[in-house]
Amino acid sequence: MSQAETHMAPESIGPRPRNPLWTLGILRSEVTTMLRRHRTYALLAVLAAVPVLIGIAVRIETGGGGKSGSGPDGGGGPAFLTQVTNNGLFLVFAALAATLPVFLPMAVGVIAGDAIAGEASAGTLRYLLVAPAGRTRLLLAKYASVLTFCLVATFVVAASALAVGALLFPVGEVTTISGTRISFGEGLVRAGLTAVVVAASLVGFAALGLFVSTLTNSGIGAMAATVGLLITVQILDSIPQLSAVHPYLFSHYWMSFADVLREPVHWEELSKNFQLQGLYAAVFGSAAWARFTAKDITA
Numbered sequence: 191m192s193q194a195e196t197h198m199a200p201e202s203i204g205p206r207p208r209n210p211l212w213t214l215g216i217l218r219s220e221v222t223t224m225l226r227r228h229r230t231y232a233l234l235a236v237l238a239a240v241p242v243l244i245g246i247a248v249r250i251e252t253g254g255g256g257k258s259g260s261g262p263d264g265g266g267g268p269a270f271l272t273q274v275t276n277n278g279l280f281l282v283f284a285a286l287a288a289t290l291p292v293f294l295p296m297a298v299g300v301i302a303g304d305a306i307a308g309e310a311s312a313g314t315l316r317y318l319l320v321a322p323a324g325r326t327r328l329l330l331a332k333y334a335s336v337l338t339f340c341l342v343a344t345f346v347v348a349a350s351a352l353a354v355g356a357l358l359f360p361v362g363e364v365t366t367i368s369g370t371r372i373s374f375g376e377g378l379v380r381a382g383l384t385a386v387v388v389a390a391s392l393v394g395f396a397a398l399g400l401f402v403s404t405l406t407n408s409g410i411g412a413m414a415a416t417v418g419l420l421i422t423v424q425i426l427d428s429i430p431q432l433s434a435v436h437p438y439l440f441s442h443y444w445m446s447f448a449d450v451l452r453e454p455v456h457w458e459e460l461s462k463n464f465q466l467q468g469l470y471a472a473v474f475g476s477a478a479w480a481r482f483t484a485k486d487i488t489a
Contacts, residue, residue, distance in 0.1 A: 216327055220335040224301065230339070233297040234346050240293060241285035241351035248274050248281075249358045270448075278355025279364055279374065282381045283451060285351035286344070286388050290444050294343060295420050298392050301339045302399025303416035305332040306482065308409035325483045329400075333475065336396045337389075344389040348381060370453040380450055387447040391463055394440040394470025395420065401478040404485065437462070440470050 224230060252275050270283040306329075309315040355361065364377030372380070399416040406412050420441075426432055427439050436442050443463035449456040 216331045217334055220331040221338050224335045224339060225342070229300070229304075233300060234343060237289060237293060237297060237343055237347050238350040240289050241281060241347060241354050244271070244285055244288060245274070245278075245281055245351070245354035245358050270451075273365070274355065275359055277364060277377075278357075278359035278361045279352070279377050279381060281355030281359070282348050282351040283384060283448070285347050286384060286447065287445065289347050290388055290391070290447075291424065291441070294340075294347070294388070295392060295395055295441070296417055297343055298336065298340055298396055299399050299416035299420055300413050302336045302396050303403050303413035304409045305336055305400055306403040307406050307412035308403075310407035311409045326479065329404075329479055329482050333397065333400055333478075336400060337393065340392040340396060341386075341389045344385045344392075348385040352378075352381065364451075366453040367448065367451050368453040372453065384447050384450045387450060387460065387463075388444075391444050391447065391467060394467040394474070397471040397474040397478065398440065401474040401481065404478050404481040438466070440466060442466070 248271065270280045270287060273280040274284055306315070362374055363371050364374065364380070365371050398419065399412075402416045402419070403409075403412045406415075423439050423441055427436055427441055443459055443466060446459035446463045449458075449460055
């Protein structure tokens with residue numbers, strides 16, 4: 191080996207050793223950066239405002255008493271809304287039911303769609319890869335940051351609803367969908383579990399958004415395409431003639447979180463939801479990896 195080759199060897203031969211602390215550093219950096227962006231604050235503020243608006247609307251409509259609908263399932267808007275005046279804890283379930291079809295996934299679509307494409311459009315993607323983060327680890331860190339947003343956004347909705355519900359309505363023992371009564375403490379546990387289930391329901395859509403983000407260098411384009419896919423799937427899921435494909439749409443089992451409020455908890459639909467989300471995460475996560483690792487990074 192020549193003197194020049196010896197001089198170049200440390201820099202040019204083989205990858206640098208992988209340090210687990212470096213991997214954790216990438217993940218921490220991505221999550222921190224995502225949570226500190228003004229766009230993230232704006233999305234979380236909008237999500238937090240939804241339970242406030244629902245609670246105020248129900249309070250005005252009922253004058254703080256009576257019921258907002260004609261029965262457990264009638265006339266009162268989103269699921270659980272008719273029970274809010276009897277127990278403010280139900281505002282948590284009502285707010286999650288109101289935000290899950292559109293507001294929560296749209297917010298996740300913005301974050302996921304911008305994960306890779308936003309860095310490319312800003313001209314920072316190449317610098318992230320020079321770190322050396324490695325494409326696979328960077329992609330995993332981006333996905334983990336999107337999943338973190340799913341969890342944070344869901345709990346922001348739940349926490350806002352719990353605060354507003356306790357402020358505007360009485361709280362106490364919870365009547366489950368099955369008709370049994372559980373303590374307020376157990377009701378809080380069920381509300382927390384519901385928030386986790388809702389966050390887990392967005393795992394597949396987050397992977398789909400990340401895949402879309404690897405297909406373009408335009409952050410806005412990726413966000414628009416991801417949200418467009420969400421709207422398209424929601425429309426397809428509402429057409430009875432397409433019932434054969436409904437069980438394969440990522441949004442089909444989203445509302446199964448209501449089964450958490452049964453006594454005992456019904457796991458059949460929840461299990462189908464988790465399996466479907468895992469399938470979407472595996473398929474589109476693999477597609478995102480295949481695309482990103484073979485992509486020419488020019489920005």
